[in-house]
Amino acid sequence: MSEPRLEDIEDYNTLKGEKKKIVYAVILAGLIMGVIYTIAVKIYDNKEDSISVEKSLNKIPMK
Numbered sequence: 001m002s003e004p005r006l007e008d009i010e011d012y013n014t015l016k017g018e019k020k021k022i023v024y025a026v027i028l029a030g031l032i033m034g035v036i037y038t039i040a041v042k043i044y045d046n047k048e049d050s051i052s053v054e055k056s057l058n059k060i061p062m063k
Contacts, residue, residue: 015023
């Protein structure tokens with residue numbers, strides 16, 4: 001039994017049909033999830049709840 005060659009695959013150079021639709025669907029889903037994540041971070045990012053640091057540490061004390 002020989003191994004398959006890339007040249008024997010029907011859509012080696014270009015994507016056609018169902019595979020092309022799946023690739024575009026995955027790319028579109030990734031973009032949509034990225035947009036939703038970005039919007040959610042902007043909405044729920046609460047900077048008022050942060051802790052302010054008043055003093056700078058030059059040396060970390062060792063025990």
